[in-house]
Amino acid sequence: MSNFAAVVFDGVVYSSWLFLMAAGLTLIYGVMRILNIAHGSLYALGAYTAASLGGAWIAAGYAPAGSFAMLALAVLLVGAVMGPLIERGLLKWMYGKDEIVLLLVTYAVFLILEDAIKLVWGVESKLFSEPYALPGNFAIGALVYPVYNLVLIAVAVVTGLALSWALYYTRQGKLLLAVIHDREMSAAMGINVDRVYLATFTLGAMLAGLGGALTAPMIAVSPGIGVEVIVLSFAVVVVGGLGSLGGAALGALMVGLARSVAVRYWPEGELFIIYFVMALVLIARPKGLFSAPEARKI
Amino acid sequence: MTFDRTIASLAVACGVLLVAAPIAPQWLLFLLALALAKGLVVLGLLLLMRTGLVSFGQGLYFGLGAYAAALLAHRGGLADAALMIVAGTACAAAVAAILGLLLARYREIFFAMLSLAFSMILYGLLVKSSALGSTDGFHVQVKHFAGIALAAGVERRVFYAASAIAVFFLGWALHRYLRSHWGRLSEAIRDNELRVEYLGASVYRVVYANYIIAAALAGLGGAFAALAVGHVDPETTYWTTSGEFVFIAILGGTGNVLAPFLSAAIFEALRTVASQYAPNVWQMALGVAMLAIIMFLPGGLWTLVRRRAA
Amino acid sequence: MNPILAAEGLQKSFGAVTAAADINLAFERDSVVSLIGANGAGKTTFLNMVTGYLRPDGGRVRFDGQELVGRSPRQITALGLSRSFQIPQLFQSLSVRENLLVAEGIAHAERVEEATDALLEKFDLASYAARPAGLLPEGIRKLLDVAMALVSKPKLLLLDEPTSGVAADEKFGIMDLVMTAVRGQGVTVLFVEHDMDIVSRYAARVVAFYDGRVIADGTPAQVLEAEEVRRYVIGGAPHAAA
Numbered sequence: 009m010s011n012f013a014a015v016v017f018d019g020v021v022y023s024s025w026l027f028l029m030a031a032g033l034t035l036i037y038g039v040m041r042i043l044n045i046a047h048g049s050l051y052a053l054g055a056y057t058a059a060s061l062g063g064a065w066i067a068a069g070y071a072p073a074g075s076f077a078m079l080a081l082a083v084l085l086v087g088a089v090m091g092p093l094i095e096r097g098l099l100k101w102m103y104g105k106d107e108i109v110l111l112l113v114t115y116a117v118f119l120i121l122e123d124a125i126k127l128v129w130g131v132e133s134k135l136f137s138e139p140y141a142l143p144g145n146f147a148i149g150a151l152v153y154p155v156y157n158l159v160l161i162a163v164a165v166v167t168g169l170a171l172s173w174a175l176y177y178t179r180q181g182k183l184l185l186a187v188i189h190d191r192e193m194s195a196a197m198g199i200n201v202d203r204v205y206l207a208t209f210t211l212g213a214m215l216a217g218l219g220g221a222l223t224a225p226m227i228a229v230s231p232g233i234g235v236e237v238i239v240l241s242f243a244v245v246v247v248g249g250l251g252s253l254g255g256a257a258l259g260a261l262m263v264g265l266a267r268s269v270a271v272r273y274w275p276e277g278e279l280f281i282i283y284f285v286m287a288l289v290l291i292a293r294p295k296g297l298f299s300a301p302e303a304r305k306i
Numbered sequence: 307m308t309f310d311r312t313i314a315s316l317a318v319a320c321g322v323l324l325v326a327a328p329i330a331p332q333w334l335l336f337l338l339a340l341a342l343a344k345g346l347v348v349l350g351l352l353l354l355m356r357t358g359l360v361s362f363g364q365g366l367y368f369g370l371g372a373y374a375a376a377l378l379a380h381r382g383g384l385a386d387a388a389l390m391i392v393a394g395t396a397c398a399a400a401v402a403a404i405l406g407l408l409l410a411r412y413r414e415i416f417f418a419m420l421s422l423a424f425s426m427i428l429y430g431l432l433v434k435s436s437a438l439g440s441t442d443g444f445h446v447q448v449k450h451f452a453g454i455a456l457a458a459g460v461e462r463r464v465f466y467a468a469s470a471i472a473v474f475f476l477g478w479a480l481h482r483y484l485r486s487h488w489g490r491l492s493e494a495i496r497d498n499e500l501r502v503e504y505l506g507a508s509v510y511r512v513v514y515a516n517y518i519i520a521a522a523l524a525g526l527g528g529a530f531a532a533l534a535v536g537h538v539d540p541e542t543t544y545w546t547t548s549g550e551f552v553f554i555a556i557l558g559g560t561g562n563v564l565a566p567f568l569s570a571a572i573f574e575a576l577r578t579v580a581s582q583y584a585p586n587v588w589q590m591a592l593g594v595a596m597l598a599i600i601m602f603l604p605g606g607l608w609t610l611v612r613r614r615a616a
Numbered sequence: 617m618n619p620i621l622a623a624e625g626l627q628k629s630f631g632a633v634t635a636a637a638d639i640n641l642a643f644e645r646d647s648v649v650s651l652i653g654a655n656g657a658g659k660t661t662f663l664n665m666v667t668g669y670l671r672p673d674g675g676r677v678r679f680d681g682q683e684l685v686g687r688s689p690r691q692i693t694a695l696g697l698s699r700s701f702q703i704p705q706l707f708q709s710l711s712v713r714e715n716l717l718v719a720e721g722i723a724h725a726e727r728v729e730e731a732t733d734a735l736l737e738k739f740d741l742a743s744y745a746a747r748p749a750g751l752l753p754e755g756i757r758k759l760l761d762v763a764m765a766l767v768s769k770p771k772l773l774l775l776d777e778p779t780s781g782v783a784a785d786e787k788f789g790i791m792d793l794v795m796t797a798v799r800g801q802g803v804t805v806l807f808v809e810h811d812m813d814i815v816s817r818y819a820a821r822v823v824a825f826y827d828g829r830v831i832a833d834g835t836p837a838q839v840l841e842a843e844e845v846r847r848y849v850i851g852g853a854p855h856a857a858a
Contacts (some may be wrong), residue, residue, distance in 0.1 A: 043415050098597075107414050108360050112556065113600060115549060119593030126586045239426050239545060242419050250415075279430025283423045287408070290420070294411060487721035487728070490710070494718045497707040504667070504705070506693040506768055507722040 023264025024164035032215030038251025048234030049121035054220025058082035087214025140225035249296030339534035346527035348566035350520030358496030363421030369543025371528025398525020443539025559606020626675035653825030698770035704761035708750035
C-alpha cells in the first residue's frame with residue numbers, strides 16, 4: 009500500500025514540475041504559433057538567477073526564510089528582462105515566416121543563451137539548497153519526504169488556477185483567447201496583437217523562469233540543465249494538445265504518473281516511458297488530447 | 307548523356323579525396339572522414355527538406371547505424387567494416403520502416419519534434435543500458451574490410467576511402483532521384499500537398515519512402531562515423547547532435563547534393579578550431595550563424611555558389 | 617437516362633449553417649452545365665462533397681456507377697473525375713512546365729515531356745513555361761490550374777470559378793481555351809460561375825443554388841429570367857452587355 013502511495017505521490021510531484029514547464033510553452037504556441045526551444049534556456053536562467061540571488065541573500069546573513077522571496081524575484085527578473093528582450097529584439101522581425109523557421113530561430117536563441125549562461129556564471133555547479141531543507145520533512149507511512157515537494161505541488165496548482173482564471177475571466181485573458189482562436193480576425197477587430205504577443209511571451213518566460221527557480225534548490229545548478237527540459241515539456245504539451253492549458257495539466261499528470269511507475273518498476277525505461285506515452289496518445293489523437301479545429305482550405 | 311556539372315564536380319571531388327587517402331596526415335583524414343559521414347546524414351536531410359520536412363531526429367538513425375555497426379563487430383563477432391556498414395544502414399532503414407508509418411502522417415513542427423522525441427527514446431535506452439557502456443559507450447576496433455585483413459595503421463585510411471566512394475555513388479544516385487519524377491513530386495508535396503492528392507498521387511507514400519531513404523543515409527553515416535572515431539556513445543543520438551545536422555543543412559542549403567558535404571567540411575573544420583580555442587562560445591557562434599543565415603542567406607551558402615555560376 | 621453523375625439527398629451542415637439541404641441533381645454525359653448562386657449558397661460545398669474534400673452528413677453521389685461518398689480525392693481522381701480550384705492550387709516554386717510534368721508523371725503518361733509540351737501549346741502557356749508558378753498573372757494561374765486537371769484525361773471536369781479574379785477582357789479567352797481543349801473528348805464539364813455572360817455563352821444547362829437548395833434548373837434563358845433567380849442570385853436586371 010505504501011508502495012502505491014509513494015508511486016502516486018512521486019508522480020504528482022513530478023507532474024507538478026512538468027506542468028510548470030509545459031504551461032508557458034503551450035501558451036506561447038497557442039497565441040503566437042511559435043514552439044519556443046529557448047524555453048529550456050529561460051528555465052536555466054531562472055535557476056541560475058535564483059541560485060545567485062538566493063546565495064547572495066544567505067551569504068549576507070539575512071533570514072533563510074526570506075530566500076523564498078529571492079526565488080520570486082528571480083522569476084520576475086527573468087520574465088521582465090528576457091521576455092521583451094527576445095520578443096521585441098528578435099522574434100518581432102521574424103513573424104510571418106514559416107513555423108519551422110521560427111522554431112529554428114528559437115533554437116538559435118537557445119544555443120546563444122546556453123553559452124551566455126556559461127560566460128556569466130562559469131561552468132561550476134551552483135548550490136542553493138536552503139529553501140529545500142528549510143520547511144523540513146513529513147512522512148507518508150514509512151517514507152520521508154521534504155515538505156518542499158508540497159510547495160512545488162501547491163505552486164503548480166495555484167499557477168494553473170490563476171492562469172485559467174486570468175484567461176477566462178479577465179479582459180486581458182479574453183483578448184489572449186481571441187488571438188489564440190483567430191489572429192487575423194482579432195487584429196481586424198482592433199486588438200493590439202503586437203502587445204498581446206509581447207505580454208504572452210513575457211508570461212511564458214516568467215513561467216519558464218518559475219520552473220527553473222523552484223527547481224534550483226533541488227539540484228546542482230550547472231550548464232545544460234535546460235536541455236532535457238525542452239524535450240520533456242514538448243512531450244507534455246503535445247500530449248495535451250498545443251495551445252491548451254487544460255491539456256498541459258492532463259498531459260503532465262499522465263506523463264508524470266507513467267514515469268513514476270517506470271522509476272519504481274523499470275528504472276531503465278524512465279525516459280522511454282515518457283515518449284512512449286506520447287507516441288500512444290498521438291496514434292489515437294494525432295493532434296493531442298485537446299486541439300483546435302481547422303478551417304477549410306479550399 | 308549531357309554533361310552534368312554536379313556529377314562532374316562530385317567525381318572530381320571524390321577523386322581528390324581518394325588520392326589523399328594514402329598521403330594525407332591523420333588529422334586531416336579524420337576531419338574529412340567525419341565530414342563525409344555527417345554529410346551523408348545531411349544529404350538525407352536535404353531530401354526531407356525538399357519534401358517540406360525538417361527532421362530534428364536524424365540522430366536516431368545516426369546513432370542506430372553507429373551502434374549496430376559497433377555491436378556487429380564486438381558482440382556479433384563479425385569485425386568486418388564492409389559488413390558493419392551494411393548492418394548500420396539496414397538497421398536504420400528497418401527502424402525507419404516502422405517509425406515512418408507514424409511519422410509520415412505529420413508535418414511542420416509536429417514532424418520535427420516527434421522525430422526529436424524518438425531519438426530521445428533511443429538516447430534514454432542507451433544511457434540506462436550498462437551493457438552498452440551507458441554514457442561512456444564503447445570502443446570500436448576493426449581490422450577487416452570485405453574479408454581482407456588490413457595492415458596496422460592502414461584501417462582508417464581504407465574506411466575513409468570507402469566513405470569517399472560511397473559518397474560519390476550516393477551523391478550521384480540522389481542527384482538523379484531529385485531530377486526524376488520522384489524528386490519533382492517531393493517538391494510538389496512541399497508546395498501543395500492538396501493538389502498532389504487531387505492529381506491522384508499518395509503524399510503519404512512519397513513521404514514514407516523519402517523518410518526511409520533519409521534514415522538509411524543517416525545510418526550509413528553513423529557506421530562510417532563509428533569507424534572513423536573508433537568509438538560509439540549515446541551522444542550520437544542526443545537531440546543536440548540532430549540539431550547539428552540541421553544546422554549543417556541550413557548552412558549549406560538544399561540547392562545541390564554537393565552542398566551537404568561542403569557545409570559539413572566547413573562545420574567540422576570550424577568545430578575543431580573552436581573546441582581548441584573557444585569551447586565555451588561554440589554554441590553561441592552556431593546560434594548567431596544560424597540567425598544570420600536565416601535572415602540574410604536563407605538558401606544557405608550554396609546560393610553564393612549559384613550566384614557565381616550564373 | 618444514364619447520367620454520369622447523380623447526387624441524391626445530399627445534406628451538409630456546419631453547426632447552425634445548412635450548406636446543403638436535400639440536393640438531388642443528375643448530369644448527362646458530354647453536357648456543359650453551369651452552377652450559379654450567391655456566395656454561401658452551397659455551390660462550392662456541393663463541389664467539395666462530390667470531390668471527396670467534405671463528407672456529406674447524408675445522401676449519396678454516384679459517378680459512372682460508382683459510389684463516391686467515403687472515397688478520398690485521390691480515389692475519385694482515379695475514377696475519372698477531376699477538378700480545378702477557386703484559388704488556383706499550383707506548385708508555387710516549380711515552373712509552369714514542371715507543374716505539368718508532375719501532373720503527367722502522376723498520370724503515368726507514356727511520353728511525359730511530349731505530353732507536357734502538347735499541353736503547353738493547347739493552353740497557350742508555352743511563353744510562360746520556365747516561369748515559377750508563384751510569379752504568374754492570375755489568368756495564367758487559372759489556365760495552368762485547369763490544364764493540370766485535364767492531364768488525367770477525366771470523364772468529368774469540375775471547374776470552380778474558372779474566370780474569377782481574371783481581368784474582364786481575358787475571361788472569354790480563358791473559357792475559349794478551356795472549352796476548345798475539352799471539345800471532342802467526351803468530357804462532361806460542370807463549372808461554377810458568377811459572370812452571367814460566361815454562363816449564357818458556354819453552358820447548355822444552368823443550375824441555380826440558394827441557401828443550400830436548388831432553386832432553378834434549365835436552359836440559360838429559362839433560369840436567368842426566372843423570378844427567384846433574379847431575386848436571389850443575379851439581383852435585379854440581368855447584367856447588361858457592355
